[in-house]
Amino acid sequence: xxxxxxxxxxxxxxxxxxxxxxxxxxxxxxxxxxxxxxxxxxxxxxxxxxxxxxxxxxxxxxxxxxxxxxxxxxxxxxxxxxxxxxxxxxxxxxxxxxxxxxxxxxxxxxxxxxxxxxxxxxxxxxxxxxxxxxxxxxxxxxxxxxxxxxxxxxxxxxxxxxxxxxxxxxxxxxxxxxxxxxxxxxxxxxxxxxxxxxxxxxxxxxxxxxxxxxxxxxxxxxxxxxxxxxxxxxxxxxxxxxxxxxxxxxxxxxxxxxxxxxxxxxxxxxxxxxxxxxxxxxxxxxxxxxxxxxxxxxxxxxxxxxxxxxxxxxxxxxxxxxxxxxxxxxxxxxxxxxxxxxxxxxxxxxxxxxxxxxxxxxxxxxxxxxxxxxxxxxxxxxxxxxxxxxxxxxxxxxxxxxxxxxxxxxxxxxxxxxxxxxxxxxxxxxxxxxxxxxxxxxxxxxxxxxxxxxxxxxxxxxxxxxxxxxxxxxxxxxxxxxxxxxxxxxxxxxxxxxxxxxxxxxxxxxxxxxxxxxxxxxxxxxxxxxxxxxxxxxxxxxxxxxxxxxxxxxxxxxxxxxxxxxxxxxxxxxxxxxxxxxxxxxxxxxxxxxxxxxxxxxxxxxxxxxxxxxxxxxxxxxxxxxxx
Amino acid sequence: xxxxxxxxxxxxxxxxxxxxxxxxxxxxxxxxxxxxxxxxxxxxxxxxxxxxxxxxxxxxxxxxxxxxxxxxxxxxxxxxxxxx
Numbered sequence: 236x237x238x239x240x241x242x243x244x245x246x247x248x249x250x251x252x253x254x255x256x257x258x259x260x261x262x263x264x265x266x267x268x269x270x271x272x273x274x275x276x277x278x279x280x281x282x283x284x285x286x287x288x289x290x291x292x293x294x295x296x297x298x299x300x301x302x303x304x305x306x307x308x309x310x311x312x313x314x315x316x317x318x319x320x321x322x323x324x325x326x327x328x329x330x331x332x333x334x335x336x337x338x339x340x341x342x343x344x345x346x347x348x349x350x351x352x353x354x355x356x357x358x359x360x361x362x363x364x365x366x367x368x369x370x371x372x373x374x375x376x377x378x379x380x381x382x383x384x385x386x387x388x389x390x391x392x393x394x395x396x397x398x399x400x401x402x403x404x405x406x407x408x409x410x411x412x413x414x415x416x417x418x419x420x421x422x423x424x425x426x427x428x429x430x431x432x433x434x435x436x437x438x439x440x441x442x443x444x445x446x447x448x449x450x451x452x453x454x455x456x457x458x459x460x461x462x463x464x465x466x467x468x469x470x471x472x473x474x475x476x477x478x479x480x481x482x483x484x485x486x487x488x489x490x491x492x493x494x495x496x497x498x499x500x501x502x503x504x505x506x507x508x509x510x511x512x513x514x515x516x517x518x519x520x521x522x523x524x525x526x527x528x529x530x531x532x533x534x535x536x537x538x539x540x541x542x543x544x545x546x547x548x549x550x551x552x553x554x555x556x557x558x559x560x561x562x563x564x565x566x567x568x569x570x571x572x573x574x575x576x577x578x579x580x581x582x583x584x585x586x587x588x589x590x591x592x593x594x595x596x597x598x599x600x601x602x603x604x605x606x607x608x609x610x611x612x613x614x615x616x617x618x619x620x621x622x623x624x625x626x627x628x629x630x631x632x633x634x635x636x637x638x639x640x641x642x643x644x645x646x647x648x649x650x651x652x653x654x655x656x657x658x659x660x661x662x663x664x665x666x667x668x669x670x671x672x673x674x675x676x677x678x679x680x681x682x683x684x685x686x687x688x689x690x691x692x693x694x695x696x697x698x699x700x701x702x703x704x705x706x707x708x709x710x711x712x713x714x715x716x717x718x719x720x721x722x723x724x725x726x727x728x729x730x731x732x733x734x735x736x737x738x739x740x741x742x743x744x745x746x747x748x749x750x751x752x753x754x755x756x757x758x759x760x761x762x763x764x765x766x767x768x769x770x771x772x773x774x775x776x777x778x779x780x781x782x783x784x785x786x787x788x789x790x791x792x793x794x795x796x797x798x799x800x801x802x803x804x805x806x807x808x809x810x811x812x813x814x815x816x817x818x819x820x821x822x823x824x825x826x827x828x829x830x831x832x833x834x835x836x837x838x839x840x841x842x843x844x845x846x847x848x849x850x851x852x853x854x855x856x857x858x859x860x861x862x863x
Numbered sequence: 864x865x866x867x868x869x870x871x872x873x874x875x876x877x878x879x880x881x882x883x884x885x886x887x888x889x890x891x892x893x894x895x896x897x898x899x900x901x902x903x904x905x906x907x908x909x910x911x912x913x914x915x916x917x918x919x920x921x922x923x924x925x926x927x928x929x930x931x932x933x934x935x936x937x938x939x940x941x942x943x944x945x946x947x
Binding site for chain 1: 874877878879881882883885886909910913914918
């Protein structure tokens with residue numbers, strides 16, 4: 236794939252570099268903040284080579300290119316546009332004015348979590364492998380080798396607040412090492428370990444005022460208190476950097492920011508938000524445990540829309556919470572049901588569609604969903620056609636119902652789908668047996684089957700639209716242009732094509748393209764296809780003299796239209812009664828740009844049938860192309 | 864080279880006259896441009912000419928540039944006067 240061409244394509248479709256406020260990318264998407272959204276041609280953008288989907292969310296224009304591709308397109312893009320690479324933080328800030336506070340908070344949570352996911356995934360997979368081995372090798376659990384591997388698998392989760400703190404400091408623009416210190420303070424070994432429930436009960440009390448008491452307890456497994464404390468630290472640090480003279484900076488700023496945030500962390504933020512976090516988790520646990528699997532059904536149904544809204548990053552918090560409380564992660568199997576369901580829905584689209592581009596995109600998107608990455612399936616395929624997305628929601632709900640009924644749990648988080656098998660293997664510590672694994676696999680099968688069937692039945696394939704063809708904009712009887720009783724048309728002065736004696740008073744778009752000209756009198760409309768074919772549909776002869784009477788336009792100049800979309804309606808009976816010939820020429824006005832325009836129809840034609848084909852001129856051999 | 868013309872046809876430049884103008888413009892090697900209401904259009908492209916939305920009473924400027932500009936101006940003028 237030509238990354239430069241794709242970057243150039245994006246740049247053109249968004250209205251040039253002047254229209255960019257800032258640019259960044261994440262794992263799969265190019266994220267742009269646009270000055271004037273009306274200059275963006277979404278259709279054109281979707282057709283850029285490699286673009287798997289385009290959507291606007293949280294004030295950003297996001298174009299999905301996929302892992303491994305997006306960074307290369309991005310590099311070319313910023314080189315072409317001559318802008319500096321924005322960090323995601325810059326883009327977020329630029330977009331902030333278009334976003335509400337709640338979404339911004341959740342975005343922040345995502346920004347903190349996403350960079351540390353590799354650590355958590357490594358840890359989770361290792362844990363899964365290790366548990367798998369203890370099931371196969373007798374005596375493994377009691378051996379020192381178990382301890383040896385267990386410490387590798389548990390390190391990231393044991394010291395999670397430090398990872399969170401470092402990541403938060405980066406997001407908030409504070410010093411990452413000072414951030415790490417704040418995280419270390421919160422899980423210092425001198426504090427009672429929060430995972431030791433008995434010890435927490437009898438932990439030393441620092442002070443208490445009425446019901447508010449502060450114990451010397453750590454924040455193992457907590458997330459929000461850590462993020463907030465580091466935010467305080469970064470805030471203090473940045474403020475102090477501005478006011479403290481440079482010569483004193485090193486002595487004053489780190490000391491003051493660590494001390495201030497340490498005090499705030501352990502005395503205020505920790506106790507309050509630690510409690511809030513517990514409540515959020517209890518709420519989630521309650522939701523999932525609503526009897527008869529109703530909770531799982533509900534979560535499974537609404538999960539995918541929350542991915543679209545971008546608020547799904549907070550689920551890491553919930554999953555972490557389940558594990559921190561010593562239980563299994565019962566959220567992940569529902570997430571898996573949701574992901575594979577979206578994948579299965581996309582797969583059904585892949586099998587049903589005749590559109591080659593869509594097919595070639597839907598297959599890898601579906602596979603990727605089974606590996607736990609759903610963005611390509613959701614944004615690239617399902618949501619564009621809506622019905623597959625809803626089919627995915629149904630599959631997610633059904634799978635979620637089954638997972639909740641059978642209490643499937645996982646021993647870690649950060650992976651879903653097929654790789655999730657590794658963390659749903661039998662695990663004696665969490666009380667997960669062989670049935671847990673079986674039910675996990677059944678969850679995937681059930682969710683997939685439901686989503687696939689609904690999507691396959693419900694999804695309506697787009698009419699085929701090949702770039703060298705024109706599809707009938709009218710229904711009626713086709714005649715040759717030379718039979719038209721108007722010498723200008725008959726002689727081909729306006730271009731090559733054919734004419735229709737219309738049966739119904741409706742004109743639809745002959746391809747995907749743009750309305751280029753629409754006469755004020757609405758009797759004729761010019762449409763240019765995405766590939767550059769210009770087609771004029773002129774309803775009736777001399778009907779310009781009706782001055783718009785009997786005609787209704789449903790589009791305006793500049794509108795992007797899809798094949799089959801209604802452009803005009805007209806009262807053919809009234810026009811005929813006014814003694815006008817309703818013969819409607821359909822003409823390729825830039826016929827000179829092509830070697831030939833072939834008429835493919837004869838006699839009766841209906842909307843959407845192939846009527847004209849353009850033949851490309853043979854490329855002339857020029858000095859340049861000969862050299863190349 | 865250029866000439867100015869006020870449209871007298873009550874229907875303005877609709878499809879048929881646009882087609883005739885373009886057919887004439889294509890005969891020449893010169894670049895032929897029609898200006899109207901602050902917009903410019905390549906007179907060799909039907910969609911461009913139609914998009915100007917020229918109506919009765921509007922003033923158009925026809926510009927020809929190139930080796931056969933003189934002949935182009937004369938030809939265009941004849942077509943414009945005969946049809947508009």
